[in-house]
Amino acid sequence: PNTIDFNSLGGSLKNALIKLEEIKLKSKSLVQCVQKIQKINPNNIKKLASFIYDLNQSLINVLKLLKENAYMIWTLGNRRISNIEVPLDKIMRELLESMGCHYVYQIEREIPSKRMAKRNSVATTIGNEFILIMRK
Template sequence: MFLRVSLSECLRLVSYQRNGEFKQYRMDKQERGLFYEPLLPKLKERIERNLAGAIEFSEIVDKGTKAWIKGFNTVLTSGRTHFPGPKPSVDLVVTSPPYGDSGTTVAYAQFSWLSNVWLGLDNRTSSALDSDMMGGRKTPVEPLELYKMLECSPMKEAFEQIVAQDEGRAAEVMQFYYDYYISMKNVASEIKQGGHVCYVVGNRIVKGVQLPTDAFTTWAFEQCGFTHVVTYIRDIPNKRMPSKNSPSNITGKTAPTMTGEFLVVCKK
């Protein structure tokens, strides 16, 4: 697995994947004939870098630390059966949820498709993966939960602006944020008193409206008994999307995309 992680990063660099794209687009035919990037030097460099990082981490971490990987969907369950004891037992959650639904945002499924296929991890099409991700399929919406969400003033205001332009697009946006809200509630239920959550989020732009995911994240955890500690702002590393796109699909009409991430820290 260690070698696969290093190889996964290199696959995108040596393939015909167009640089600067967050979707799966190949270079033009004329460009492919001139393109060649040797794999081995890049692979060697990343193996050495990752190995150095692993060694440094192993020297710092407590030798008694144990790790398990448990797979479950936080939109559907809190994962209680995976944790010890009948009470909340998690000290810290550090995660970076999707910026939005995969089909219309950063195309997470398309981004991961190349590595999935080459490494034999998942042979499903990117569109099939899209539907399994947060906000990717229509799940039953509990009216009271939806009503509760709209108590978050910044989100309610942004949502109303999108509804005024495109009700269908607004429905897609709210499906994602509904799933995200339920996920945060499930995560919050497993954090013990004094525990922390650190969410790395992006405020995507839909129909020219910036969605306040950082404020919504803070608000959601506050509803679950958390206190907002701090929000840090940083540039997006390895940014794999254009600085501008055309959300209206009108030629020449562009809008800026996300350029920063928000690290939201809350304490229970």
């Protein structure tokens, strides 16, 4: 399991704060979220920074494969870190807009039948998902 976690987005925390400095200019929502988490548990910022940095690198690669004016449909859930909701829907939109993509539409819907509890011992789990539609 550790190998899978390490190879997943945000798995490596190496240079996480440097990655944050590089990526924060692309998303004001990320900066606001980091500021909130900083007040509660600064150690959790590295995990978020690494994940968003890796996500951004993935988006760069995805965009290389898409034709001009291609539509992208992203289904996203806003998780919590230090009991602060991470607005992944907004961060994803801002990252894509920083790469020249255009916002088309967003739909929010309640997840009707979850296999996970609505709340665990740490925080409320994801109850809604966001469908973000963007155009290259």
